[in-house]
Amino acid sequence: METFELILFLLTAVIASSILDKFLPPLSLPLVQIALGAALALAVPTPLEWGIDPELLLILFIAPLHFNESRHVDSGALWKNRWGIASLSVGLVFAIVAACGATLHALLPAVPLAAACALGGAMGSTDAVAVTALTHDRRFGRRHEALLKGEALFNDVTGTVVFQCCLTILATGSFSLLHAGEEFALDLFGGFFGGLVMGLLAWGLLQVLRRTGLDNPTLHVMLELLLPFVIYLAAKSLHIGAVIAVVASGLMLSLLPQRHTAATARTKLQAQSVWTTLEFVLNGIIFVVLGMQLPRLLEPAAEGSLGDPATLLGVVVALTLVLEGVRFAWLLAMDVRAAAARGDGVRSCFAPEALRGTLAMALAGAKGGITLSLMLTLTASAALSAAGRATLVSIASGMIVLTLVLADFAVPALTPSKRSAKRTRDRVDAEIDLTLGVIASIEADAHLTGAVKGAAVDAVDEPATVIVMHRYAEMLEDLAPAASPAAAARARAEVARVRGLYDQLDGIARRAARWDESEDDMEEGPDDRPSSRSSAAPSLSDQFHQMRETHDAVEDVQAQALVRELQLIKGMVADGAIDAAHAKDLRNDVYIQQLVLD
Incomplete structure (x- = not known):
């Protein structure tokens, strides 16, 4: 019964957030949902008060949202910018790990360097759900938009592997580069190629159903909804990257040929409507759940049990500035290299408009569900004390909120909306x-x-x-x-x-209508009253x-x-x-x- 009540609370919160969003124009919908989730957690005790299973967060929310996003992403733009996406998904993540880890260890020497780098690994994972929700109406330019979407889809593998390696160092005190490389390759390449194979099998199943006459819009939509969960669980059982497998399968389905008939068009329209509704609900729930977790995660810091709250707040602000600064510097270097490759002047990258676009892209890499799910796994780590785990989780939670706030207010000020750009x-x-x-x-x-x-x-x-x-x-x-x-x-x-x-x-x-009313009045009158029905008036x-x-x-x-x-x-x-x-x-x-x- 508690689970059923929780579901009702979450759905009610999502509906209420969409209503409140109309009266709070400066705030984006994700921030409204986070605030509503925090208020709900403070006002009503729920099962989530004691935390949420990180694996459940990934499979229930991240998997279907990544799957749907990958099916509609511009695969041609991703391939054209593949080296830039690889640079953001691997190189930038390591740069963030080094910068955030070194900064945190310098500010709080009590935090081990490996634990500080684990926080950096979690922060290296740009959340596709947060990016899509916060930037879907902003115009970044074709190259920047492709880089941002590709980074959000693929960089969680690097961040996750680095995070796990840092936890291993904490627990054992040793590090094997060969083992870490094997784990990274298995997660990235194994997950990617495994996802391609599973996407091909899913496409073949749909084609067989169509040829045997078993396909109908309802069956097709139900299979689409089931696919990301099946692929995720299959990838986990094969010990390959589950999230990357879901993304790869979605890309494969978008690339394979589809029949174009009136029946498939109706099916596609129905599936699009269902996915739009599901995406709105899941996006809303994940941000409400994030908001419900924040009071529990930030409470120790606010009470002062982790030290001076002002000091922790300063650490959160400093780490966020370092994170955004590293992203901006890396993206600016990529823009300079791209301009040189095109034969354009390097100075064009330092023009005010170009710098605004680069800064907007840097700030658009908000953190969300994946970062939170990684940090929540620290509760099972015995290598850190309870206070150390609470400190890292509180800092990560503060950084998640701060990156979301920056993306919410700064990105719209730096970039035009797609609607205004199209509506010239x-x-x-x-x-x-x-x-x-x-x-x-x-x-x-x-x-x-x-x-x-x-x-x-x-x-x-x-x-x-x-x-x-x-x-x-x-x-x-x-x-x-x-x-x-x-x-x-x-x-x-x-x-x-x-x-x-x-x-x-x-x-x-x-x-x-007046004639009908007068006709009814005449029919209800005395029998000796003369009838006023006109032969020219139409009957009922x-x-x-x-x-x-x-x-x-x-x-x-x-x-x-x-x-x-x-x-x-x-x-x-x-x-x-x-x-x-x-x-x-x-x-x-x-x-x-x-x-x-x-």
Whole structure:
């Protein structure tokens, strides 16, 4: 019963966080969820009060989120930037380990150097969940975005191996470079190639199901949801990197050929909806759980049982600055090398705009669930005292919060949003022209689509036409504020015209409703009262029949309007009014509407 109540608490917290996020615009949703989780842990005792199993955190949250992210990542961009991703996933992690380990040992000499380097290894693992949640709406540039996503997917292997090696040194006092190299190779290469094989087997299973007629959208979605857990457990049983195996299998599924039919399109649409919902829930829960752990992990530091709280806070701030400084210096060096390879001047990397982009990417590498799960394993280490373990976990928890706060406030200030970058004035003006053209085509096709007998409006042939025109007029109303003055004026004029036609339909509906009410009053009156029913008024059954015909006609008009919209998009590309990328976005919106309409 306690577990069931915990699930309800977590889901309620995720829903509440999405509501609170609308009233707290300066804060991102992950920070709202962390704060809500901390408040929940302080107010209500839960099973998580005594901690969470790190392995459960990885398999239940990290595995499916990494799997879904890897299936939709740009594999071509990853391959193009493979050496840069390898540099961030291996070289940068070792640099962070050395810098953070040496700094922590210098600030707190009581902490063994190996334990300090273990903290650095945990901090080297950039969390893909946190990165995706905090930066999905920011525009970093194609190269920087590919590097950031690739780093988040692959660098946890290096951080985990370094962390485990440091714990071995603490426990035994010895270190074997050969053993560490074998373990790293088994985790990285074994996990990667094992994941590719398991992804290939999963793809083959889906193809067999389709050919035998056992495939349907529900079965396909359930298999997709099950795959990351099965692959993770299989990789653990083979003693290879489990998280990297999940990532590799997702990449393999995204690269293998898929059939493109109406049935597979519907399946893909349904799967995308389910994964979007699941991703929102899992992302929310993992940040709520992180928030619920923070009071327990930070309590010893706040109470002073680990020493002066101000000193620990200073250590957290200093280590975070070192972490972000090392990331910035490493990324800047990579930018300089890339500029030299392209033949561009090295000075371009030191321009204010370029430095802002590099700094934003450095700060975007927030820490989250993987770092927390690694640090929680310290509770099982006998090489450290209880106070030492608590000190390291408290410092790590503070650094997680601080990196999230920096990413939340600094990254939006340094980089533009994708929405604002895409929603330029020229793009909005082009979309207004497209929508005006669609409305004109709907009106011109009124006599060809969805006839409704006896329901004509004065200015147009059919009420269904007006209803669909009004839908597109609402789109114009949304576009007008971001358009140029001339385009906004055209949009508002058309909105006013279509709204006038729509009001005529409302007037007809209101008159029909008043007639029904008066007719009911007459039927309920005395028998000797003269009937006021007019022979010209439609009966109730006629009205229902007309409503049914209007509904069917609206679907016909909407379907034809979407076809016309695709034709107009093609013409605008040919005329140079919109570019190929903008046309692709517009066509995708039309395709989704067509699938929903079918």
